Amino acid sequence: MNEGVLAEQCVGQELLTALTNSPDRGLYYWLRDKKSANAEVDFVVSHGGTIIPVEVKAGRSGALKSLHQLVHQKHLPFAVRFDLNPPSEQMVDVRIMPHGGASSIAAPVSVSYRLISLPLYFVGELPRLVSQLGG
Numbered sequence: 001m002n003e004g005v006l007a008e009q010c011v012g013q014e015l016l017t018a019l020t021n022s023p024d025r026g027l028y029y030w031l032r033d034k035k036s037a038n039a040e041v042d043f044v045v046s047h048g049g050t051i052i053p054v055e056v057k058a059g060r061s062g063a064l065k066s067l068h069q070l071v072h073q074k075h076l077p078f079a080v081r082f083d084l085n086p087p088s089e090q091m092v093d094v095r096i097m098p099h100g101g102a103s104s105i106a107a108p109v110s111v112s113y114r115l116i117s118l119p120l121y122f123v124g125e126l127p128r129l130v131s132q133l134g135g
Helices: 003-018 065-074 120-132
Strands: 028-032 039-047 050-056 078-083 088-096 109-119
Touching: 003 039, 003 050, 003 120, 028 065, 039 065, 039 120, 050 065, 050 120, 065 078, 065 088, 065 109, 078 120, 109 120
Parallel strands: 050 078, 078 109
Antiparallel strands: 028 039, 039 050, 088 109
16 A cells, blocks of 8 residues: 555665765655646756656556656756666657646647666666766
C-alpha cells in the first residue's frame, strides 16, 4: 500500500548521501499546479551544474507524464528513473500537450530525451553515471 512512498523516501536519503561531496547538494521536486493539469516529478537534483530530474517507481512500470512535461518545459537532455527493472537506457520520443491540458488552442508537441533507468539499489552510483554522461 505504501510502497511508492517508501521507495521515494529511500531514494531521497540515498541521493543525499550520494551527493554529499557535491557543492550543489540538495533535494528538490518539481510541481506544476494548474487547474486540472497538475504534474509532479519526485526529485530534481544538480550535479556538476547538470540538472537531473529523477522519477521513482516502486514497481516495474508506470507512466512518466509529469517527467515528459518537465523535460519539455526546461529543455533537459536526459532524465533518470529508479524502479525494479534492470539498468537500461533509451531514447524517449513522445507527443504531449504542452501544458498538460486538452485545450483546443494548444497543439501536441514532440518531446525527445534520453531516459536512464536504474534499479532502486543503484542510487549511489548516480553522480558517477552523470559524470560519464558529460554532466
